[in-house]
Amino acid sequence: xxxxxxxxxxxxxxxxxxxxxxxxxxxxxxxxxxxxxxxxxxxxxxxxxxxxxxxxxxxxxxxxxx
Numbered sequence: 001x002x003x004x005x006x007x008x009x010x011x012x013x014x015x016x017x018x019x020x021x022x023x024x025x026x027x028x029x030x031x032x033x034x035x036x037x038x039x040x041x042x043x044x045x046x047x048x049x050x051x052x053x054x055x056x057x058x059x060x061x062x063x064x065x066x
Contacts, residue, residue, distance in 0.1 A: 008046065008047075010049065011045070011046035011047060011048075011049040012046045014045070014046075014049050014052075014053070015042050015045050015046045015049070018045070019037055019042065022034065022037065
């Protein structure tokens with residue numbers, strides 16, 4: 001049970017962090033075309049955060065070394 005709670009806590013903490021960064025930089029020109037998160041997207045990311053982090057790292061590396 002502790003593993004599941006830790007997994008969910010990390011997911012919600014990362015969701016809160018990413019949501020806060022998006023809110024802070026929403027007026028930046030790079031964020032003009034980024035859609036707002038809804039509750040379904042937040043919940044989905046909190047549950048499947050390893051896939052989200054993996055996808056983020058993959059896209060970041062692909063764009064960095066383009």
